[in-house]
Amino acid sequence: MSEKKLAIIATKGSLDWAYPPFILASTAAALGYEVQVFFTFYGLQLLRKKLDLKLTSLGNPGMPMPMPMPVLLQALPGMQSMMSMMMKNKMKSKGVASIDELRSLCIEADVKMIACQMTVDLFEFSNNEFIDGIEFGGAATFLGFAGETDICLFV
Amino acid sequence: MASFDQELDASGLNCPLPILRAKKSLSAMASGQVLHIIATDPGAVKDFEAFAKQTGNQLMESREEGGKFHFMMKKA
Numbered sequence: 058m059s060e061k062k063l064a065i066i067a068t069k070g071s072l073d074w075a076y077p078p079f080i081l082a083s084t085a086a087a088l089g090y091e092v093q094v095f096f097t098f099y100g101l102q103l104l105r106k107k108l109d110l111k112l113t114s115l116g117n118p119g120m121p122m123p124m125p126m127p128v129l130l131q132a133l134p135g136m137q138s139m140m141s142m143m144m145k146n147k148m149k150s151k152g153v154a155s156i157d158e159l160r161s162l163c164i165e166a167d168v169k170m171i172a173c174q175m176t177v178d179l180f181e182f183s184n185n186e187f188i189d190g191i192e193f194g195g196a197a198t199f200l201g202f203a204g205e206t207d208i209c210l211f212v
Numbered sequence: 213m214a215s216f217d218q219e220l221d222a223s224g225l226n227c228p229l230p231i232l233r234a235k236k237s238l239s240a241m242a243s244g245q246v247l248h249i250i251a252t253d254p255g256a257v258k259d260f261e262a263f264a265k266q267t268g269n270q271l272m273e274s275r276e277e278g279g280k281f282h283f284m285m286k287k288a
Contacts, residue, residue, distance in 0.1 A: 087235035
């Protein structure tokens with residue numbers, strides 16, 4: 058069986074949007090795919106040593122809420138942290154893996170992770186804020202691999 | 213139930229953990245050995261079919277019993 062390839066561009070840095078790239082990357086690796094994920098803009102948050110991902114209901118009318126709540130209330134200080142904590146607890150109770158866990162599984166499975174050098178510079182991150190074992194590159198680096206893939210996704 | 217060499221209880225775990233744990237268990241097994249996987253995630257039924265198809269491992273059995281899903285996977 059020839060090895061299939063998957064490339065993903067991860068551009069979001071929130072708790073909810075961290076799931077699609079890591080779930081697909083880890084599962085594809087388990088299925089024998091060669092996988093590369095290119096992290097750019099807010100997606101760089103997913104590569105930080107200490108993950109502190111949050112989610113927001115603001116501008117997201119699709120998020121199921123435990124109780125109806127006016128948008129202005131959702132914007133109050135502390136609400137974002139509280140909702141993020143509630144979501145993390147709910148995920149744990151449902152047996153959903155944490156992002157830390159999925160990321161570790163990706164690393165274990167040799168998923169290649171590339172941080173976009175341009176946005177690292179733009180946001181003035183230093184390379185030692187990121188986990189070990191990642192590479193730094195640009196659009197051409199990504200396209201070199203993406204051009205040979207069976208599946209290529211933008212998240 | 214057919215005999216198996218190793219058992220993996222993935223009860224309570226949600227997608228994609230049952231697949232990832234199964235892959236890990238299978239990696240440590242020899243070709244021809246059988247892994248018995250127990251899961252509660254209903255999505256696992258289709259997922260293990262796809263896993264078998266893609267990896268070449270043989271899904272010998274897939275059934276539901278008492279609210280749990282049981283799979284027999286033979287390592288290629």
